[in-house]
Amino acid sequence: MGGMLERPSTKRPRLGFLGLGWIGRSRMQSLAETGLVDIAALADPSGDCLAEAAALAPAAAQGRDLDDLLAAGCDGIVIATPSALHAQQTIAALDRGVAVFCQKPLGRDADEAARAVAAARQADRLLGLDLCYRHTAAMQALRDTVRSGAVGEIFAADLVFHNAYGPDKPWFYDAALSGGGCVMDLGVHLVDLALWVLDFPPVTKVSAQLFAGGQPLTSRAQTEDYGIATLQLASGAAVRIACSWNLSAGQDAVIGADFHGTQGGVSMRNRNGSFFDFDAHHHSGTSSRPLAEPPDDWGGRALADWARRLAQSPGFDPAAEEFVQLSRIIDRVYAAGLAE
Incomplete structure (x- = not known):
């Protein structure tokens, strides 16, 4: 032919x-x-x-x-x-x-x-x-459990990524080159995971506080090393994120995600301060059962x-349109987080 x-x-x-x-x-x-x-x-x-x-x-x-x-x-x-x-x-x-x-x-x-x-x-x-992080076994299992309806309707979520270290390249600390500090570096993963688990719902309101060296961020020319934000979803659910660089975390990293539903909850945690090893659990009242655990070679x-x-x-x-939605929310976090 x-x-x-x-x-x-x-x-x-x-x-x-x-x-x-x-x-x-x-x-x-x-x-x-x-x-x-x-x-x-x-x-x-x-x-x-x-x-x-x-x-x-x-x-x-x-x-x-x-x-x-x-x-x-x-x-x-x-x-x-x-x-x-x-x-x-x-x-x-x-x-x-x-x-x-x-x-x-x-x-x-x-x-x-x-x-x-x-x-x-x-x-x-x-x-x-x-x-x-979408591709870790822990987050895959967590999302599948939420999507199955096993925990009811999600009304709140809390996600954290505290890094006891900071980036080792100078450009990360230049906002013109990086676009921002720990929110752009780590917070983007947290916002993405929350939206991905919940099938990218509309975000109706964003509030935030950003800090650089312990002081409120006053300009986008600065790079924040600590940030917290609350996203209000169209359903009325609340998503809270917190992230940081160079925090005295007591271990290398604190990484976690909790989704709270009307009939139970699910969580993901890093094990022993690891950047790579994660557990996931399904909670019902005071009982908990494992969904995923290390080892899990997820990086690639x-x-x-x-x-x-x-x-x-x-x-x-x-x-790929999800990438634009994610970036718009990060922009809203920065707009909300600048001190007057």
Whole structure:
């Protein structure tokens, strides 16, 4: 038969990786181990980062920037660069007809995120975002239990992510580059988990308090190191989030999610201060039964899921609109949290 044929779904996508620091290399290695893709090209302005990644994928072409990856003829690009670059690099790749999987945040504000999603829709290309905690066994089990109706109607939720450390790259502390502090870094996961578990309901009201060095945040030019926010949902339910950097938490991290229903509750907790090990439980009165527990190798699952979908079809997934809704709520948290 003559003419153009669709790429068979059994063919492995050729991927390029842009940004090869710890998270970029970690995601690349986890995906390589699945055998789902061919790692075709690597790019990073740092020779050291490039060399470390090349040791994991020696057959991949090497370059320094996005143009080098696009020249390599990739089907998709995985972006793990500083936040200020995410939207523009995502849009540039999509405009060339290349699918994208990006580290969060997709944009420093909702306008950047919306433009990236619009580019994906216009190009009819798959756009993914590394909202990795959705893919933990604990959160999957928690969501399934809520969706089953086993805890009744959810009327409140509390989610926390306190990090006893802070980011190790200076750009995280420059709001012009990062878009914000701990809310942009950690709070985005909490807001996403709450909305994802509850099927992205409308948020009718947002209140917040943000702090930098123990003092109320007065300008978006600052980066907050502690934030709390309450989201009121259209159902009347309340979602509270709290997150921080460099908090005296008594352990490496405090990560948790509680959803309170009219007939019971569910919870997720990190085990022994771990950033990686999580338990989930279903509560009824004073009794509790486990839903999930470690070990659980979840770090690369969001990327692997995107890669599987890319192999099946490179077309736009309307679920990407959730990324814009998430970013709009983060914008509302910052607007509500600035001290008068």
